[in-house]
Amino acid sequence: MSTNKGIRIEGLKKRYGSGDTAVDALKGVTMQVDPGEVVGLVGPSGSGKSTLLKCLGAVIDPTAGRMVLGDEVIYDDGWKVRDLRALRRDRIGFVFQAPYLIPFLDVTDNVALLPMLAGMPNAEARARALELLTALDVQHRAKAMPSQLSGGEQQRVAIARGLVNHPPVILADEPTAPLDSQRAMAVIRILNDMAKKYQTAIIVVTHDEKIIPTFKRIYHIRDGVTHEEAGEGRGFD
């Protein structure tokens, strides 16, 4: 793994369509998230949140700008890495609004799948998955199928999956939306713990009022432009 310097975005632009119907979803986003830091990305619907997340997740192509992951420039008016899939697999973790666990794999294999896809032997991958599940306190459900888990358990497994390859950055898309405030707080706590533990930069996209106060730093996005502001950082130090 490359030296972990978090993720830095400079002047990222995204234009959908062309000519008269062109829409500028992102008009120059600049962000910096350090390792071990959990940052909130907040904005109303249509503000470009999702577009930004997709650009960061390397599933859509930005129009212009620069992205640096760790100390590697991955985008500079064009992708600088050839295998975006490997990039996503190895260096970006995803946590979604819904857990999106693979229903036909048990909890361990759901988590172990990523390292396996990267070519890690099954046993080693499972061991690593179990380690994360233990860290997330769901090791007792390691052999269960996703459908047998509660919502919170599923989300924790999803977080474990996002963390399993020790990526420098984790993109969390509304991770607390379906949870009540107690569970939502628990998830945020986990994310904070994990960020520290694995020195991961975590970007949490949310409009959940309950958790916004927990971020130390928040990027507001409106009309394709981000504004950084300090958060309350309540509950975590």
Place this chain on the structure above:
Amino acid sequence: MTFSAMNRRTLLLLAVLVPILILLGYVALRSGPLAPVPVTTTKVESRALQPALFGIGTVQARYTYSIGPTVAGRVLRLNVHVGDQVKAGQLLGEMDPVDLGQRQSGLDAAMRSAQAQLQQAQAQRDFAASQAERYDQLLAVHGTSKEVADVKRQELRVADTALAAARDALKRAQADAQGVGAQRGNLKLIAPADGLITARDADPGTTVVAGAPVIEMIDPNSLWIDTRFDQLSASSLAAGEAARIVLRSRSGQTLPGSVLRVEPLADAVTEETLAKVRFAQVPKPLPPLGELAEVTVSLPALPARPTLPNASLQHVDGKLGVWRIHADKLEFVPVKVLGSDLEGHVQVDGVKAGERVVVYSQRSLRAGSRFSIVDRIPGVTP
């Protein structure tokens, strides 16, 4: 619980898939060309054989009589009907004499007239004889002239001739009358022997040509079966051999009989040998003539030799033989058939008593065929 969830699925899946796989394996090995051929076997036995010959024939009568008029005429009356038993000499019927009676009266009159003429000629001759004698004596004493005596002698000779002619005329008239009488006798239809009336070909009033039968009769004691045997196996057929006769109408009943003679002429077209088979005792009621009969002739017994069922005989590569089981392998042994009976046993040369041969098989066998010995070929109901 979480542990077993996965296992239960695996087990259920296996529970479905394993039987399918087992069945698939069974199906692949146990059906189709790879499967062994079920066969049944038997041990070759040494035993004597009672061969027999089977033929069919029709009931016929040895003596049949067709009775009819010798001249064309009309049937006057018939005394008998089909099925009647008649005795020899019995009057069966008569033809219409038409004018025979009148002709006979005429002939009788002619005969009487000839008789009278004969008597007259006799009288004339007697007179001529006495005259001739008298004049001869007179001539001896020269009482008359020689000329007169010669005349008298000549008169005698004339009278002699006339007498002979009158005698012949009477004979002719008698013969004529007798002839007509015989003709009248021929108008009677007389039974030539004891027998059974089998047909009435014409009824009274019918005109028949000379020689056409009016009544047909048979001698019921002379019934026999005109039997046809296939030439292939008829070589040992001989007169005197015992036979069993089954009439078509009495299929449950076997009648004893014997071969009366084998016909010297065979049927070249149908390749059959003909023989006459006699009933030991003519069955009562009489079987109808022309009825079909099955005849089984017992041929001389064959000595004990290796015997097997004829179902064992197979034809392979131009040879007749049997499949012998030797050291759990099939091998084809050519055999020669020495004799067979009607129950399906054949005596053969080529295998020894005690050897095991295939009787039935589910398919044609080949050397090296996989086979399994069974009691009964599958699908055959006992």
Place this chain on the structure above:
Amino acid sequence: MISLAGRDILHAWGKFVFTGIGLGLLIGVTLTMAGVYRGMIDDAMVLLDNSGADLWVVQKDTQGPYAESSSLYDDTWRGIAAMPGVASAANVTYLTMQVRAVNRSQQRDVRAMVVGVSADGPGTAGWPPYLVAGRQITRSHYEAVADIASGFRLGDTLQIRRNRYTVVGLTRRMVSSNGDPMVFIPLKDAQQAQFLKDNEAILQQRRRTAENPAFNRPGVPGLLDAVIASQSSNNYVNAVLVRIKPGTTANEVAEPIRRWKRLTVFTRAQMEDILVNKLIATAAKQIGMFMVILAMVSAAIVAFIIYTLTMDKIREIAVLKLIGTRNRTIAAMIMQQALALGLIGFAVGKITATFAAPIFPKYVLLLPGDSLKGLAAVIVICALASLIAIRMALKVDPAEAIGG
């Protein structure tokens, strides 16, 4: 790496197995269809095998005795037997007709091919080459050996035209090219059966003859009987079966017979050509069409099932793609599932076809080679059918997983 396809099948095994069984029944029907076709060819082949002949001598310019009617005088064989290279010659008649068993409480009426075999004993050409029960015919009249498919049993009394026959033996797989079971009876009986239809017909014919003044002349008393006798005898047979001597070829024996006897002679190869290419060609095409349709239906079903199964997983596939699963891993997963479905289907189909085959009234012959071809076809069809689903899965945008 774990098998995603295997895990998915394990997860939804019920759906899989039952779909597989359903597909299997369809494949079973297809295999059975192929079996019916093979059975038809086999019927023709066993017909030729069981006759035991190397050459078939038939009426000139006919394709008899199976595909066309043919009649020869029944003494023709003698001349043929004397031809060079002929080991044996035997008369035979074939007549397809209804045969009734009259001794049973409910009379069975079976369509059968009545074969008249010459009286030369077991092993002669035309005789049933093997039996499964009873014995061969020993009497020259009124005995019969029946194919077991006719349903007749040993000891049954059969009514064939005017005469009754006792079943003395049973054989198996002796069928006409139409698949009708054979009943073997002695040749002379068969000749009669071919000609003497029933008592009423004979009576009518006799009456007609008697009414013809040319035959019923008062001055010639025996003429009518002679005419009737000649009318009611049949000295025709349908073919002469010839076996050739070892060391001669069929063609070199056949040629002189064709040339000097002015008869048509078929060799085994020509007979196969007649039976397979001419007699069952249309039926074979029909079955071929059915198999194509069934294959298409099977393909459509596999495609549809795999498509549906993939559609159900579209979100998981998006997630898998988002987290970096390679396209070929996903494609392999779908294709493996399709193949697994195909294999289950094939296994079920093969089993079904094998167990169903004996139930069919006509012979169904399942050849291992055909099964292997069927397996290959199933695999190809499943692979092709999965392509649609794979194409769709690859088009899934991983971005769909983000932000709903």
